[in-house]
Amino acid sequence: MTEPLELVLERAAQLVSPTPQEESQVLALADRLLSQVRGQAEPLGAEVMLGGSVAKGTWLRGEADIDIFVRFPPDLSRERLEELGLEVATRALEPHPIRLRYAEHPYVESTVDGVRVNVVPCYNVKPGQWKSIADRSPYHTEFIRERLTDEGRREVRLLKAFLKTHGLYGAEIEVEGFSGLVCEILILHYGSFLQTLRSISEWRWGQTIALQGGVEGPPTRPVKIRILDPVDDRRDLGAAISRRQIARFIMAARAFLRNPSIAHFEAGRPEPLTVLRNSPLIPHLAVAVIKHEAKSEDVLWGELKRTLRHLGNQLRQEGFQVYRMGVSSDRGEASALLFLLENTLLPMWRVKRGPEATMREACNRFLAENLGRALTIWVDEDGRLEALHPRRHRSAEAVLRELLARGLGVAPGLQRAIRSFEIFVGPQVFEAVHRFPWVAHDAARLCAGEQSL
Secondary structure (H helix, E strand, O other): OOOOHHHHHHHHHHHHOOOHHHHHHHHHHHHHHHHHHHHHHHHHOOEEEEEHHHHHOOOOOOOOEEEEEEEEOOOOOHHHHHHHHHHHHHHHHOOOOEEEEEOOOEEEEEEEOOEEEEEEEEEOOOOOOOOOHHHHHHHHHHHHHHHOOHHHHHHHHHHHHHHHHOOOEOOOOOOOOEOHHHHHHHHHHHOOHHHHHHHHOOOOOOEEEOOOOOOOOOOOOOOOEEEEEOOEEEEEHHHHOOHHHHHHHHHHHHHHHHOOOHHHHOOOOOOHHHHHHHOOOHHHEEEEEEEEOOOOHHHHHHHHHHHHHHHHHHHHHOOOOEEEEEEEEOOOOEEEEEEEEOOOEOOOEEEEEEEEOOOHHHHHHHHHHHOOOOOEEEEOOOOEEEEEEEOOOOEHHHHHHHHHHHOOOOOHHHHHHEEEEEEEEHHHHHHHHHHOOOHHHHHHHHHOOOOOO
8 A cells, every 4th residue: 555655755754864862973073073183184284174964964864974074285296185184084083993995086984983984185276176076075065055954954865865775876886876965966956855756757868957057058978967066067977877877766766656655765675695595587697706906996896897898798799698787896805797697508509690692792701701610501581691600608607717717808907906716607606695795685686676675
């Protein structure tokens, strides 16, 4: 039975909004950390400000990230910016262990009192004089804070939770989805969560969203969705969102409007192993697990996705029908490439179709290429030449093994980093899941419908 829409939204808002106690604790921690970072940064001539969802009041319950931006003078070299940024963060966050993360330049991540903290160096420049991508972030914070009301923050949280449940939240290469900033822009543009979904359910390719008014003419290249950065209208935030994720958002919006349910805001999903055990598709799965050197996540996911596309194309050229593909990683030194195939084993022979018999020169070339190599050549019912060849590889396992062993189709950076690999096909996938539990979710996702996981 369909739940009343107003009741669903009210329950969802309570589910995703921080409790007063959590809000008080997070803001107190943010103030304390800001003071510590300022103590290290101001003697170096840098300004410090709170950014991200905590500063804008749009974080989800239990998922606060504290983003602190250290704004150095613009005449500082990039190398010196990175050195001082690391120095400030390390001293300010002592004794908490730090991790070095990479975007356009390195920044520091740590966990303090159970909350993830990012200390990001950038340049203190005027709008339009950007020297690094992070330079825009303080301006984003100011722009959103000035415009979002308490009601607007509630609507942003609803949208973030909705996207997160559907695997659409996050602009990083791993997800290629919708960032927190984009969520805030959509709410400011459409006015509410519900109106955002109603509008998105009718989206067309090439749609433009611009908060700051005029857009100068049509885009200079084909676009999926154009979402202009409100502090830099030359930057298209929609460029980071994949066509597939936009389409999935459209379908998810339609599904919610058709049948409103609190399930669209809850993270609860079927256990991956349950999905796999109940799936008839297990015999059609092939998983290649590779061990490699540790890499920054954005670099790793970019290389994995490029490799996935290349290997998928190679499988198709060998005659395999590839239904779906996916990437998984432990975000350390192991990753996996997953393929859902029509069959993992092909017939012994393949047919090579040639030209029509009326095409003399083409027929001569076809005969020269195939005589002595084909098992047999004949003229089919349509008057075309055909040749039957033995397959070089019948199994998907053999194809993947050769490609990975020779580095064919593997992104160059990943090719140099690979230390070893293993391939699991059909029921062997359960062995892969047992040994590499992080593979389970993505393997189950290939076997499940959009709403199942």
